[in-house]
Amino acid sequence: MLAAAGSSIGLGNIWKFPYETGLHGGGTFLLVYIPCALLVAFPLMMAEVLIGRYGRGNPIHGIRHIAKQEHLSSLWPVIGWFGLISSFLIFSFYSVVASWILFYIMQSAMGSFVGVPAEIVQHSYGALLRNSDQMMLWHTVFVLMVVVVLTRGVRSGLERALRIIMPCFIALLIWLCVYASQVGDFDQALHFLASYDLAAIDAELVVSAMAQALFSLSVGIGALVMFGAYMRDERSIASAASWVMVFDTVFALLMALMIFSIVFAFGMDADSGAGLIFETLPVAFSQMTEYSVVWSTLFFTLLLAASLTSAFALLEPIIAALTQGMNISRRLAAWLVGACAWAGGMVTVYSFNDLKFSFYYFGEQQSNGVFDVLNIVATHVMMPLGALLIALFAGWRIHHGETKSLLAMRVEVAYRLWRFCTRILAPIVLCAVLVMVLFFPA
Ligand code: PHE
Numbered sequence: 422m423l424a425a426a427g428s429s430i431g432l433g434n435i436w437k438f439p440y441e442t443g444l445h446g447g448g449t450f451l452l453v454y455i456p457c458a459l460l461v462a463f464p465l466m467m468a469e470v471l472i473g474r475y476g477r478g479n480p481i482h483g484i485r486h487i488a489k490q491e492h493l494s495s496l497w498p499v500i501g502w503f504g505l506i507s508s509f510l511i512f513s514f515y516s517v518v519a520s521w522i523l524f525y526i527m528q529s530a531m532g533s534f535v536g537v538p539a540e541i542v543q544h545s546y547g548a549l550l551r552n553s554d555q556m557m558l559w560h561t562v563f564v565l566m567v568v569v570v571l572t573r574g575v576r577s578g579l580e581r582a583l584r585i586i587m588p589c590f591i592a593l594l595i596w597l598c599v600y601a602s603q604v605g606d607f608d609q610a611l612h613f614l615a616s617y618d619l620a621a622i623d624a625e626l627v628v629s630a631m632a633q634a635l636f637s638l639s640v641g642i643g644a645l646v647m648f649g650a651y652m653r654d655e656r657s658i659a660s661a662a663s664w665v666m667v668f669d670t671v672f673a674l675l676m677a678l679m680i681f682s683i684v685f686a687f688g689m690d691a692d693s694g695a696g697l698i699f700e701t702l703p704v705a706f707s708q709m710t711e712y713s714v715v716w717s718t719l720f721f722t723l724l725l726a727a728s729l730t731s732a733f734a735l736l737e738p739i740i741a742a743l744t745q746g747m748n749i750s751r752r753l754a755a756w757l758v759g760a761c762a763w764a765g766g767m768v769t770v771y772s773f774n775d776l777k778f779s780f781y782y783f784g785e786q787q788s789n790g791v792f793d794v795l796n797i798v799a800t801h802v803m804m805p806l807g808a809l810l811i812a813l814f815a816g817w818r819i820h821h822g823e824t825k826s827l828l829a830m831r832v833e834v835a836y837r838l839w840r841f842c843t844r845i846l847a848p849i850v851l852c853a854v855l856v857m858v859l860f861f862p863a
Pocket of ligand 1: 429434638639644734
């Protein structure tokens with residue numbers, strides 16, 4: 422459970438949620454995001470865990486096992502392979518964003534932002550992006566950290582540490598919200614997140630909200646299948662998934678509240694995109710009069726811990742598949758995957774500077790080349806497609822009696838609602854998203 426919460430809380434909540442919300446008008450985004458999360462991502466989260474509990478293995482072996490039991494086509498395990506490719510693509514940009522956190526930990530620890538005017542602090546992010554050597558260095562450090570942990574198998578220890586890290590993180594986040602309400606413009610942030618404009622809801626907003634819900638809850642690449650396989654049978658899937666969902670959403674909302682309080686107080690742009698948290702957080706800390714170095718270093722370190730656990734969840738299935746499929750040691754598999762992931766991430770590093778190019782997507786200019794391409798392909802195409810396949814498999818192919826007994830929900834109506842969302846609602850929404858992205862992205 423804790424591992425699932427650890428993997429779901431990550432850059433999706435900390436980095437992507439605030440900037441997507443800022444780009445799409447605050448409350449207007451929330452208005453679409455919340456139903457997408459509740460009615461599509463959440464039921465599919467349960468579906469993935471259910472597949473894990475039934476198949477008792479990684480996505481490829483587990484789904485193969487279920488397909489045999491249910492006399493289904495032997496093509497279904499393709500979902501597992503598909504998930505591995507998606508994980509790799511996500512990691513290629515995830516690791517680069519996470520490595521920016523390392524840069525900010527260093528800067529915070531050295532006290533580089535203490536007492537510096539907000540406009541100057543804000544520009545440190547742009548300067549980092551222009552410096553490919555600096556980015557390469559931090560990216561390499563981040564990938565090394567992930568690989569070393571994965572080869573040593575100290576992951577379980579780290580997940581135990583989450584028991585302490587997560588409550589600390591939430592406490593610090595609440596404290597920062599209180600702080601932001603003093604130095605920042607809390608009222609305007611609340612107003613921004615609570616007001617909406619129905620006329621502003623367009624195809625791009627719906628696609629982004631759906632993609633964000635899947636990304637934040639780690640749905641659509643088979644990552645949750647592993648958790649289902651390890652979860653004890655007496656533990657209810659619905660209640661575990663509900664906890665993860667609540668945690669994930671509260672985290673994202675607190676983060677957004679804090680960020681926007683700072684944004685409005687210092688006259689920054691809410692819609693500045695992927696750099697939003699890296700431009701605002703250092704500003705917030707630079708305004709602190711006491712212990713700024715301690716708080717900022719601590720906070721960025723907690724952000725790093727949260728993104729590390731998600732990074733493990735992204736690479737672990739690939740390493741497991743390689744170890745089993747090619748009969749090589751875990752160590753070798755981890756280094757091989759790490760080397761490829763490093764190379765993939767390097768392309769992203771250069772997409773902010775030397776290899777920068779721009780293109781149009783839903784009428785908006787995207788100027789970070791490969792980074793934007795990866796972000797769109799992985800989260801707007803691969804994850805919805807994976808989620809669709811999971812919905813079809815769990816909703817239509819696994820026998821009704823089996824899903825009912827695996828989910829063991831006490832309230833019949835709740836089970837029916839899950840079934841309706843998985844069989845009908847989710848496939849319709851996900852197909853609509855895919856049609857918009859693939860055929861009308863101009
Ligand atoms: N949910 C993670 C986050 O919010 C990202 C992730 C996606 C992790 C898919 C694992 C699998 O950062």
